[in-house]
Amino acid sequence: MTTADEVRTIEADSVPARFARGWHCLGLARDFTDGKPHTVRAFGQKLVVWASADGRLNVLDAYCRHMGGDLSRGTVEGDDVACPFHAWRWSGDGRCARIPYARRVPMRARTASFPTLQQDGLLFVWNDPEGNPPPDGVTVPRIEGATSDEWTDWSWYSVTIDGANCREIVDNVVDMAHFFYVHYSFPTYFKNIFEGHTATQIMKGVAREDVRRPQAEGSGAPKVLGQTSVATYHGPSFMIDDLTYHYTDGDVESVLVNCHYPVTSDSFVLQYGIVVRKAAHLGEAAEEVARTMGEFIKIGFEQDVEIWKNKARIDNPLLCEEDGPVYQLRRWYEQFYVDSTDVSAEMTDRFEYEIDTTKPNAAWRAEIEQNIAKQNATAESRPV
Template identity: 65%
Template sequence: MSALSDEVRQIEAQIPPSRFARGWHCLGLVRDFPEGEPHQVNAFGRKLVVFATQDGQIHVLDGYCRHMGGDLTQGTIKGDSIACPFHDWRWGGNGKCTGIPYARRVPPLARTQAWQTLVQDGMLFVWNDPEGNPPPAEAAIPRIEGYDDPDWTDWVWYTTTIEGTNCRELIDNIVDMAHFFYVHGSFPIYFKNIFEGHVASQFMNGVGRDDVARPRSANAAKSSEYTSAASYYGPSFMINEIRYLFEDSSEVSTVLINCHYPIDANSFVLQYGIMAKKPMELDDNEAQAMAMKMGNFVRLGFEQDVDIWRSKTRIDNPLLCEEDGPVYQLRRWYEQFYVDVADVTEEMVERFEFEIDTTKPNEAWRREVEENLTKHAASVGRSD
C-alpha cells in the first residue's frame, strides 16, 4: 500500500472571523417591536436599542449612552428621541443628541452610532458595514410579491438562538443536497446552484420519503412533490419560494424566509417564517391555520439542522465527493461579505453554475426507503 493511501486527512479549522458580514440583516417582524418602548437586540458583538418615534419611524442605535454609559434599552421614548435612564440625555434616530434638560447647550460632538434601517414586507432590517459605507443599490432586498395581498396569509414566524457555532454552518446548506434526504426526509431529484454578484441560489425539485412524516394539505392529504427556488440576497437573508403538490392533486404555494443575524463570532439568532397562498376553498382563519401547520413542519426541519450544528465541528477543508456540491465555491462567494469592498475579487462575484447528477444518490436512497418500509411492515406483523 502506498504512503499516499495511508495518509490521514486532518480537519483544519481557523477561528471564526470577529468581523461581521457586510449587508442587510433582518432583526425580525415589525410587529415584534411595538411603539412606545425601547427594545434590546444583541447583534454584531454589541447591544443595540430599537425604538419607534411618534412619526412611526423605527430607529436602531448603539445600546449605551455616550455620556456615562447608561443602558438606553432601559430608557424612555420622549417625543422623537430615546432618553437615557441615567441622566436623561436624549438621542434622536440619526444618532445626534437632541437635548440635555439640565444643560445650557448640547456638546457639538454628542453623537452615537446609528444603524440604517429598512422596513419592508413586515420585517425590520439593519445595514451593517464595518467600513461605514451606505448600502449600494445592488444590495437591495427584493419585495415579497404576496405580502399584504389578501390572497395570502400573514407571516407565521419563529426565532431561536444558536450558541457555540458560527453562522457559516447555516450558509453551507444551500449547496448540501445529500442532507435533504438524511436530515429532512426527501429525495432531491433535481439540484442546481447559481452564484452571481451578491446572490447565491439553489433550485431543487423533490419527492417526499414514504418512510417519514410529510406536510399535509388542508384535507390531510400528504405532499408527494415540491419545487423550491431559494436565494440568499447578501450574507444573511434568504427568500425561498416553495410549491407543494399533494396526493389529492391540490397545490399550495408558499414563501419561506430563512434569515439570521450574528450575536457574536460563535452565536447567532436564526429566524424563519412562512406565508401561504390561500386555497379558494378555505376561509381566512382556515388558511392561516393551514399556514401554521405548514410552519410547524418547517420548524421541525430547522430544529433538525440545529441539532446537527450544535454537535458538529467547524471544518475549513471538508473532504468531498462529486455529489456534495460546490462547497468551496459557495464559501468563496460568501467571503466577499467579510472583506473590504476594495478587496472583493472577481472570482467571488462572477457567475458560477453547478448542477448535481442525482441519479446515483436516488437509486441508493430508494433502496434504503424500501428496506425501511419492509422492516417496518415486518415489525408490525410480529406485534400483531
C-alpha cells in the same frame, strides 16, 4: 507527496472577528412599535431599537456616550430615545437631540447609528465594519405575498443558536444530501447559481414514503407528495424561498423567509417566517395550513440545530462528486467579510452547478424500499 493511507486532518481557522457586511433582518417590524425601546444583541454589541412618533424604526448603539447608560432601558420621548441615567435624548441619526438640564448640546455628541429598512412587515438593519452606507445595487426584493390580502399573515419563529458560526447555516445552500438524511426529503433535482451578492438553490423533491409526517396523519387528510423550491440569499443572511408543496388535493404556494443575524462570532439568532397563498381548495383553512407548515419547517430547523451544535468547524471538507459546490459557495460568502475594495471577481462572477442526482436517487430509492419492507415485516409480526 500524499498517499492513500495518509490520515486526512481537519483544518479550521478561528471564526472571523468581524461581522458580515449587508442587510440583516431583526424580525417583524410590529414587534418594535409598542412605544418602548427594545434590546437587541447583534454584531457583538448591544443595540437599542425604537419607533419614532411617525412609526419609523431606529437602531443605535445601546450605550449612551455621556456616562454609559443603557438606552434600551430608557424611554421613548417623541422621535427620540431618552437615557435612563440623565435623560439625554438621542435621535435616530445618532445625534444628541436634547439635554433637559443643559443650555447646549456638546458638538461631539454623536453615537453609532445603523441604517434601517422597513419592508414587507420586516425590519432590516445594515451592518458594515467599514462604516459605509448600503450601495444602491445591494437591495432586498419585495415579497408580494407579504402585503397581499390573497396571502396569510406572517407565521414567524425565532431561536438563538449558541456554539455555532453563521457559516454553518449558509452551507446548507449547496448541501443536497443532508435534505435526505436530516430533513427526510428525496431531492430529484438540485442546482446552484451564484452571482453578485446572491446565491440561489433550486431544488425539486418528493416525500419519503418511509417517514411519517404530521400532514399525513388522520383519515382522509391530504398527503404531501413533494415540493419545488427556489431559494435565494440576498446578501449574507436573508434568504427568500419560493416554496410550493404538492399535496394530493392540490398545490400550496408559500414564501419561506430564512434569515439570521450574528450575536457573537459563535452564536446567532435564527429566524424564519412563512406566508401562504389562500388557494381556493384551502378555503378557510389557509391560516391553519400556514401555521402547520411553519411548525413542520420548525422541526426541520431543529434537526439542523442539533447538527450545528455538535459538529466541528471544517475549512477543508472532504467532498465526493455528488456533494455540492461548498468551496465555491464559501468563496462567494467571503465577499461579505472583506473590505469592499478587496471583493474580487471570483467572489461575484456568475457560477452555476447542477448535481447529477442519478446515483444518489438510485441509492436512496433502494434504502426507502428496504425501510418500508422492514416496517411491513414489523407490523405483520405484531399480535392481533
